[in-house]
Amino acid sequence: MEFDVVVIGGGLAGLSCAIRLAEQGKRCGVVSAGQGALFFSSGSLDLLSRLPDGTPVTAPLEALDELARQAPRHPYSILGADTVAALARDSQALLARCGIPLFGRGAQNHYRITPLGTRRATWLSPEDIPVTELGQTLPWEKVLVAGIEGFLDFEPHLVAGSLATEQGIEAGAAYVHLPALDPLRNNPSEFRAVNIARVLDIAKNTQALAEELNRLAGDAQCIILPACIGLDGPAPLEQLRAAVGRPVRLLPTLPPSLLGLRIFQALRQRFCRLGGVFMPGDRVLKAEFDGRRIAGVYTRSHTDIMLRAQQVVLAGGSFFSNGLMADRDRIYEPVFGADVWGHADRGEWGRAGFFEPQPYLQFGVKTDHRLRALLNNEPVENLYAVGAVLGGYDPLQQGCGAGVSLISALHAAQRIALSLKETA
Template identity: 50%
Template sequence: MQFDTVIIGGGLAGLLCGIRLSESGQRCAIVSRGQSALSFSSGSLDLLSRLPNGQPVGALGDAIAALPATHPYALLGEARVRDYATQAQQLLAGCGLALQGDIDSPHLHVTPLGALRRAWLSPQEAPLKPESNPHIGVVGISDFLDFQPQLLAAALCKRGFNACSEEIALPTLDALRDNPSEFRAVNIARLLDAPEQYAQLYDALYPLSQRYDLLYLPACFGLTDNALFTRLNQQLACPLRLLPTLPPSVPGMRMQHLLQQHFIRSGGRWMPGDEVISARVSNGQVTQVWTRKHEDIPLRARHVVLASGSFFSNGLIAGRDRVREAVFGLDVLQSDNRNDWYCDDVFDSQPWQRFGVKTNAQLNGLRQGEAISNLYVIGSVLGGFDAIAEGCGGGVSAVTALHAATQIIAQGGDE
């Protein structure tokens, strides 16, 4: 099978890159093993919250200048990071994702445990740090254990906010209550998203909306769009905001769904439930890629993009003595001494979280120190950054995805 570009991995980075390439007229395929980390995310994206030493980020340009040379942002430079982040925000909006936020004005959103987490972009339904001191009603669903309104309300009160916990019963969910493993946010959403269930949800929330200035509810509806959220906010007596629950997350799954559908509509070939098992590299270029489902029929492409994810997605494999990249055997930024992989304090930033593939400034993957000229590496499989401690996972995925796509499009007339 012949393509202009084959992308390995169907998470945030792979999808953004694929959408940009498909919209430019490229024949593009994404090989995806299954659920990506995006389905387990909160739906918020971070750009850069802290430096590797833990110092909070002020001005973005100063922060990027202070990053180590191996960090993806340092490889690209401030101007490109800004440009690609702006493009990503526009691309996401074009896919139907109404996100709030700005590059130079990061916001604080409320987490399900009452912490305030910095973000670059968040869904419209995400609760941001209140500007005043509204009377907040934290609403749980009867028997739903993945969201604890009492804990959240107590945490908000400790932060000086006026919050109380409430609970609603929704009889339509009784069929799920018998099995705790089925009484999860995604399954609840599949019921509540049905139009005929609106009245029951509205009737349960409306009396509370008359007593409070703001309602917080677990994100248990809106798998494919935010129409139900919008309708409730139009008809309730006070604003409603939604908090993601334990994974899989409804906001994260909606982002995955909307990006995937946009990629397909733009002409992309989606290859789900498949994985790349081997590849041929000749004269510094990838010439063929084999997948598990098409092991006798190689995929041939002028360009290949590796967006296979980190350890969570098996893009990186940890052995006893070393970490390896799973498909091409690319060079990996890592510590040679196993004792240097981790810190004794589990809450510290762990060195292994910065392990990942080495590239040049163009994000071409390196193998034995030599660049593979038609292979681009993007997203969390890259080395040189700690997505959690630095608060930059979503930003690195978006920025590197668009950098790779831009270079591939620029070469469209070659060969």
């Protein structure tokens, strides 16, 4: 099978890179082993929330010079502040072309309301969740936080208590009971956000939910629900808002995350509409080298047919998705054997405190300034590493995971498009 580009990994980084290349007419194949981090995501995307020394960041683009001083191996530091700023704008434009409505801008973080009712700084958030600008509070004096009876992944009283304490608004809590959900409720393992949404998205059940919310809401100016409606599009939530006659906002739940899943679905649909080949449930097993180049790769489903490509993108994620692996004495990248940042001493991989920054989160593939993966300290000519597989940063402590995925992906797409043009 012949491609211009093979992308290993079907998450935010892999699909974003593939979409940008497909928009330029390149034939792309994406090999996706399974569910990526988007399925476990809040739906909000971070650019930079905190510097390595713990300093909070309100203006991400203005903090890039200090980030480079503190973390010279960070992917943003490798690419440079001007490149990061330009690609942050390009990332928002790409997401908009995929039909993903988001609130936010790179020049200034905002606060999103978390599933605990607290506030967290972020870059971009789905328009359906409650957000505020920095230094502001929610625009309503009285809200209802409505849970779903028997749904254990969302606690409305906890959310309401946090909203009252942190924002000084009157927040009530209640549970919705809908007979249509009883078959799911009887099986706790099936009573999850995505399955609930499949029921609530049916028009008659959306109307029944609206009637129950109107009974509970009283004079509340806004209703906050767990994200259990609108799985395949905005129509059910729009119907619900019209029926209750007031704003309805959603909060993410425990995985699988409906808000994250919607982003994945939009990216995948855009890629396939552009003619891309998406190979789900497959895994790259090995690569064939031609000197300092990758000739192609073999997958679990194509063990005897090489996927040939002029360029290859490694976007397989970190330890979570087996893009990086560890045994007792080493960290390694399993497909190409690329060079990896990491401590030789296993005792330095982690810290005892659960909430302390963990060193292993900064382990990842080494690259040159163009994000080409290194092998024996030399770049592989046609292998780019993007997203969570990269080393040099802590996506959790620094709040930059999605930003690194998008910006590194679009940078790689730029370099690949230029290379393919030069060899055409």
